Amino acid sequence: MQPPSRTAKADPKSSPPSERKRKRPRASEETPRNQTVDSLFSGQQKQIGNDLPASTSRKRVKSETEQLSTPQSKLARAAMYSFSSRSPAANGNGVIDLTNGTPSSSPQARRASGASKGRGGINSHTGAKKLVVKNLKQNTGWNSKAYLERIREQLDAALSIIFNQGQDGFSKEDLYRGVENVCKQGGASTLFSRLESQCRQHVERDMRDALLEKASADNVTVLKAVLAEWATWKEQMATIRAIFFFLDRSYLLSSSKPTLSELTPQLFRDVIFNADSLKPKTIDGACDLVAGDRMQQPEIDQDLFRQAVDLFHDLQVYGAFFEPQFLGTTQQYVSEWSDNLIVEKTLPQYVSLAESFIATEMARCEEFALDTSTRRELLTLLEDHLVARKETDLTEYEPLAALLDNNAMSDLTALYALLDRRRLGDKLRPPFAKWVDETGTSIVFKQNEDDMVVQLLSLKRRLDATWKSAFAQNESIGHGLRESFEAFINKTKKGEATWGTDNTKVGEMIAKYVDQLLRGGAKAIPEVLTARRASSITAPNQAALQKAVEAAEENNEDQEVDEDAEINIQLDQVLDLFRFLHGKAVFEAFYKKDLARRLLMARSASADAERSMLARLKTECGAGFTQNLEQMFKDVELAREEMQSYKARLEDRVGYEKGKNVDLNVNILSSAAWPTYPHIPVVIPANVKRAIDDFELHYKSKHTGRKLDWKHALAHCQMRVKFDKGYKELVVSSFQAVVLLLFNGVKPDEHVTYSHILTETGLPEKEVKRTLQSLACAKLRPLTKHPKSKDIAPTDTFTINTTFDHPKFRIKINQVQLKETQEENKETHIRVAEDRNFECQAAVVRILKSRKTIGHQELVSETIKATVSRGVLAVADIKRNIERLIEKDYMEREEGGMYSYIA
Template structure:
């Protein structure tokens, strides 16, 4: 240890200061120890005068002066200071330059005593001394280069054995220690350079050359050979790394050179894999394994393929070499496969095979841990060739219409799911709309109109289920479905069904179907539409639906709920109808029959339907319908008042007089009924006159028109086999009363019945036909036949019988005749012309001047809710208004309003 020149040594002075601090500390010691302390104090400290002590800044109290005390003798075992710090008399050897050699065995200088105090041999005023510490180890004659050569010789022999796949003949532990020693002596760089050269020589000579000789063989064979050498090389390097582990961790890890883990694939890649004769065959060999699996010509060797993928990953050549080649060959295969399958297979078969191919390719990528980039790019090219480039074939109308007609839910779901992979599901919309429009048009404009609503509801229900299940509620297809229904439902065709008018037949048939539901209740619902079926979604007529899906599980509902469900479904169709005037006219007429004849199955269902119509069309649409219900309620109260008055005045007894019930109807709210002349029996005439007198006494200024065609009655009839109570119409009752008092064999001629009843001839024939030619025949026609002739005669049917006491005879007036149907259509068409003319006038009054095209467009918008006329009919109404001087033509195909 050396001290810097000019810095005084402080070892002795520090010791002196330490002793001074010890002397200043107060102590409570025994007397002998105190005397000993004083003796030592006298050796180390200088005498102090009392004055000096008193002037000390830290002095508080003056201690007793001990100078007069006799000097204490040290105890025998006490060590004198001179003995404690005695050294050999020989002073350390000091060089002339002031350097002290501490390695010399001489002792320090003996301390000197000055004025009773001991002074060390070091004089602080002489300057610092330079201390020199010499190396105690002796120099050896070690040769590190010779040791390196010795260890490398052992390592070289071991490497030779390892490269021959041997594991015996050397000690790994000794070799490891040898490598460690060489690295510690600075030979790590040389050692790695020799190892690198030795390994490279081995790979080139023992591995690459045999593989190059096999390069002429097929790709798979070359791949197998390379994989075998790669596995062998990794095994050899595992042993080598264990021996050179210290080199790897201590030198290579912190240097720019590759570690042994990195060196293993780098050397094999640069020497073997990158060889021009081997590289393409190795990659193509792996691709041929997949190609054989795709074409089913050879089963995929899973172990071999997995080893190849792992090798590509280990060598770092997967992304740069294998993946591009694999994707290029895959694209060629998929392109050829899709072209072949789309021409040879049907669309459902192609979709199934395409789904299977995609699933198999992605499963292979996941099973063999191929990169996510490979899966992504492979999936992209699969979808591009199988879906995007085949979009026209997959969305072709002919192919889709076959699936729709067969109600192939599963195939449609697969087709949509395949297209949805590239967000192309909405591309089915044009073909889907075309099929829906064609199918619906055939139903609406077809000849069989009786089942029109049933077929439309079945079609709507089937397509709704198809949209929810197969098309995954696709928004675009949903809009297409609604637009298609709106298009074909409002198609009109002038023909016999609509009596040459532009009226839509759908409105009429919806009204009749609602009448059927409200009259018959749940019994009137067709089985094909009931919600309580095991599959509530049915196919089109004549088709078999697929197996029920989850949404079609059996539904248990009560009768009222069943009727409400059917009304909701009918209302779905009603929403698509533009011309609601036809529906209103027929619904109003049918409602009147139900209310007057008491034929409604449920008053709640009637009110429920009225509420639905009010919500859908507004209060203006249902104003007259609501008034009809009010009239029935008021008529019921009026009849109660009349009967009470009759009992109070005449003492009316039930069963002895005619039981009359009358409904007073508002002519503005109810349909218009014709006045049919008829000769009323005297007792009935008297009861009618009595009620009319009572009514006019309460309501002055009102006129009553009796509509006998709407009346019905219950009458007792006696036959040879028993008495019955017949429920008949008023016209039937008038005819049956003519046979009172006649025997079973007495005949009445057709002419006699015609003159006695006063009915028009068509009504007489229709009434006699219902009484003598229907299933229940209280009268017998002579001769027998279905048609009524003027020469026919009629007698009482003595063999009439029925298991029930009350028998309902077919009431002709409850069924709509052709004349009534024609009259309704003609009235609706005429009302539409009036509405069209009113709309034209309103538009002209607001615009004053307007072009022809604009006028036609505005009229169509204004009259859409009540029913749109054809453009030719709109032109006719314009001409009528010009003739009436409401408007006039101007130049430039313009119209102006005439104030």
């Protein structure tokens, strides 16, 4: 057996032996056995601190502490761990007990002892020694269960205070340390179970029961109460989470149990929100707030709805409960509201209110941070009820026609934008096309044809602006616009305007409008069609258009458009109308006649404009369309060269004096390229007759085998006339000149009878009346008619108007020569109709040659396709031409409604 050992206790803060003897505690002050090492050390530290005088400064304490590191302190420490000198052999089993006895405290003794042992310091006469170190730790008597129970009691008391909405009476730091110690001792699971149970009891007993008493109130009141309890519950759980933070971070995060932040909404949702009497009223209360806001009730609290949305998000019931209910109530409201609105309001009012309602609903979603799914579903719902289900009402013809008649661009833009929300903008094509067709047809078949082209151009400009601005250049609506425009512009109606033919009147009027532009230049352009004007004569809403025009003029007041540019712009616009024409033969016939007048009478305002229009027609219709027109220009150039050669020959003659003879200018025209003109007999004055005969001899001497056919109706001349107020130079037609020459040598008061003029001029009676009317009944009257009236009668007499006066020296009176007569108009229409019949017959023969045998319906359709470029033929006209070809033995009928070609 080992001898009993003694344990040596060392004071961690050693002091000199004298002070150690003074500070040794008495028997009654012995440390209890169950005291821990930390408390022991802390007690000793307190004792040291208490032994210091009260007036001892910090420096003094530091100096005394530093004394512990002196050599004396080292000696004291060595003395404290010294052992009594006992022979190692005293222990029978050879074990050295370091706790029993004290080795020699003298260094000399230790050196002597070491020297006696030899160099190795080991007694060679003894065996191996065994060292035994006894444990200095003493068993404590700490009771962990009692400590845990005390912590739980403190936590329960603190939770009771928190649930009663108190904040004092406990230390959060102490409670946090207690929770930490409990968790470190392995009591985290039990601690969370107690906490969850107490929280659930509080929510059920203190919160839910109080809310159930208010469940009979209205929805908004119940919602307010629930929100108040939720706010209180979040504050309480924030305090609880601060105390149990160590439990939350160290245990709950890594376990399958909910964290405290998850437990907060979970308990409230399971206990309070899911209560049968509270959940529907809470959700309906939020929906009632929205309904009140839609009704613009001033007492609605906007913050309350925002808090309700946050509650639904926090409880994670937004998508499951609130969103369906919110969308359901919205659908019911929008359905009733839109049905009543479409009946009570006009179309523009409905569109405006619908757009405003959609914008308000989307703004509410943004303001209260509703989910994107809610915004998407809400927008779909609104567009479905306000747009898709009202498609028929929004695309009715009558309200849309009213907007188009008033040129309400803003309303049309809003209407299209509303429909385009559901890609229904194309649905405006049928009513828009119908309006275009009806409006254009009324222009084409109106009684007053003088401004037809101006109105068509204005309508085209309006429609293009509407399509670009209001309808956002919708492709389908654009196709409908072009198809409708093409349909009405080619409509034909047999009547007086076309002399019973199927010719289109639009082609004739376009040709005459071009003639007006090329004769008058930029001054002939109507004000409504100039480049700096945007109004339309077909738009009744002139006030709004005038504002737009003034704004455009302010923006462009420094930008002047020259005349050539103006004419080119107008020609391009006319060409837009020309492209829609099917019956281009009518335009060609009238344009050719008007061009001939302009060239022969030198009435073109600009040669560049003439050639520019010819180039446009050639590009649009091909070289074959303009072949004769180009030949007309060549004939004029060749005639000018011919006259230069003739005048040079006259000057070479002996006895020729310039100025005394008639200054003759002749245009040699090829009959194939120019229009056909009727021969009108007239008695030519002798001096003019001599000049004509002389030129004819000259021309035949150069060109043998050619015959000249003089067209005096196309001639014009300049006459010098003396009136009382002086000489004037009159530009008149050849017929007018022949009539005026009859008044040479006649006294001012001498009357010339109608019958005398008819006999002397040799003109037909119709031409005589027409000529006298232009000289005596027009705005400029070199002759005076007796008696005064607008019509010419055989009993009328005429005298020279000696009082005739005009500010200009050179005056044009031959305007009647430029005007087309009804006979000429009728002749042109009839000739075009006959040419189209010939074209139809030629097309039928070509088709039969290639097909040999063909059915009736197929032959008619193929004929229409072949002749559509020159004008659409009526089916009745095609049948009539087929009958003529059968009579001429070009084709024959066969059984089954078939036709065959006869070679």
